[in-house]
Amino acid sequence: MRHWLPELIALPLLPFLIAQGRYTRHVTPRLPEASGPTSGITGETYGTTKPLHLLTLGESPVAGVGVGTHAEAITGQFAHALSGRLHQSVAWQALGKNGATAADALxxxxxxxxxxxxxVALVAFGVNDTTAFRSVARWRDDLGHVLAALQERCTPRLILLSGVPPLQHFPALPQPLRWIMGMKARTLDAAACDLARTIPRLLHVPLALDPADPALMAVDGYHPSARGCNAWAQQLAEQCLHSGIFNEKP
Incomplete structure (x- = not known):
């Protein structure tokens, strides 16, 4: 029953929520995906040792919406944060699509x-599945297939599964739409966390950013700014170090 609580609460408010959603889309600035290369290498000054390989797979933040280039987006900043901590070069690649659900990613x-x-792989979905009101079963199934494909093709030493962002704090969303979307996001995030416990070498990393801090958000109030991506990247890099994979031989 708790999985369906957001739907049950939203049902009597549906006409009003639809109107709020349409108004929000109309007044919210539509930002483009980041420009420039979607892959690169950082930390080349650390010598000729074999670079660490980082891949990110996800929705609009991975596509760089909210920043100018992929070097400023989560992939480039995550690579920079890892490189600085490990004193090693990091080759990175971003596979992102604005508006993508986990099903779209497949x-x-x-x-x-x-x-x-x-x-290292970062997987970041959930906002679009939240706004589409995907059922928990469908979300878990789609996300599970994405993770299985990633493991089959890339055999990552570590996968970081980013938590679904806390939409209840997104300044671009009016109330009560914000509250309903936040409840749905928490439900999907709990399912993602449960799924992560069943997969070895996978860590669920709750998103610790505060969307209410305007410095961390782009002008649309919906996507992370370059500063927000930096804070997120530092958190992810710390999780990588705490995982212990860099103490193992590849």
């Missing part, structure tokens, strides 16, 4: 996965 992004081993 059709659009998964076919683009490289057929080679990587060291």
């Amino acid at each position: 059709q659009i992004l998964v076919p683009q996965l490289p057929q080679r081993q990587i060291d």
